[in-house]
Amino acid sequence: MKIGSVAWGWTPTPEDLPQGDSLERITSEVASAGFDLIDYLSTYESLDLFYTPERCRLIRDQAARTGLLVGGLVFQSDLWNNPDPAVQEKQLAYFARCVQTAVDLGAGTISCIIPGPYGAKPNRRRSPSEKMASNLPAGYSWQRDWALFVGMLSQACDLAAANHLRVAMECFPESLCSTPHAMCKLLDDVRRPNLGIQLDTAHLMNQRIDIETAIFMLGGERIYNVHAKDSDGMTRDNLPAGSGLVDYTAVFRALRYVGYAGNVSVEVEFTDNPRRYMTQALEHVRLCLAERY
Numbered sequence: 574m575k576i577g578s579v580a581w582g583w584t585p586t587p588e589d590l591p592q593g594d595s596l597e598r599i600t601s602e603v604a605s606a607g608f609d610l611i612d613y614l615s616t617y618e619s620l621d622l623f624y625t626p627e628r629c630r631l632i633r634d635q636a637a638r639t640g641l642l643v644g645g646l647v648f649q650s651d652l653w654n655n656p657d658p659a660v661q662e663k664q665l666a667y668f669a670r671c672v673q674t675a676v677d678l679g680a681g682t683i684s685c686i687i688p689g690p691y692g693a694k695p696n697r698r699r700s701p702s703e704k705m706a707s708n709l710p711a712g713y714s715w716q717r718d719w720a721l722f723v724g725m726l727s728q729a730c731d732l733a734a735a736n737h738l739r740v741a742m743e744c745f746p747e748s749l750c751s752t753p754h755a756m757c758k759l760l761d762d763v764r765r766p767n768l769g770i771q772l773d774t775a776h777l778m779n780q781r782i783d784i785e786t787a788i789f790m791l792g793g794e795r796i797y798n799v800h801a802k803d804s805d806g807m808t809r810d811n812l813p814a815g816s817g818l819v820d821y822t823a824v825f826r827a828l829r830y831v832g833y834a835g836n837v838s839v840e841v842e843f844t845d846n847p848r849r850y851m852t853q854a855l856e857h858v859r860l861c862l863a864e865r866y
Contacts, residue, residue: 604639629677769797815857
């Protein structure tokens with residue numbers, strides 16, 4: 574397995590990207606830290622203002638010069654289940670632009686985030702003791718919401734397939750698809766051979782879901798990428814690998830058992846010392862891959 578780093582982890586917040594020459598600088602940082610590959614991030618704004626064909630060529634060439642592979646490109650938009658036809662049209666149009674950007678960067682996979690139930694207004698707790706609620710609107714229909722999500726995602730997969738790209742869905746807690754059972758249902762309902770799961774270890778740990786069982790349920794062919802992000806399973810969900818409760822030696826062993834042949838992307842976000850924590854996580858992941866920890 575090759576070990577990558579997420580570009581958005583090298584800034585105080587992912588929203589700082591892309592900006593100026595930041596991706597060129599970060600690409601050099603990732604290479605000098607000893608990673609094998611890098612993942613990039615896109616938003617509506619960056620697809621409008623930043624990712625020109627010329628800039629994509631410069632980023633791709635710089636990655637190649639530094640010995641990095643380009644792993645994937647994130648499409649940072651969760652509007653897949655918005656019922657407004659104008660929003661749906663815009664979402665697919667921007668996804669098509671993301672597809673072209675991925676081609677220009679040399680990425681093989683587009684990763685997408687999964688929305689929550691449409692119309693939900695979750696309360697954001699200030700402490701773990703406060704109660705949780707999604708505050709779904711009256712008349713909400715999960716079946717209708719799911720059907721819209723599946724239909725939109727099917728169209729996106731077809732756009733990607735036309736350019737020989739894969740689509741990986743990252744399944745967050747409190748989203749429409751947060752458990753391995755829901756992931757399997759999504760893959761079965763969309764029925765596109767280029768659709769898979771981006772498995773985030775912290776997201777599963779935060780829900781008290783056994784990561785190894787999830788890996789065996791999905792199988793090696795339906796997992797497209799793994800985010801090595803740690804969690805203490807209670808209050809902190811964005812820790813460097815090795816700083817929380819995830820047993821990465823067991824995780825990587827399970828991935829080997831199911832024949833997983835993809836990448837592992839170290840993801841550490843929201844820190845003012847990214848090199849320190851990215852390097853710490855990289856060292857731990859390497860030890861676990863070698864079963865020396």
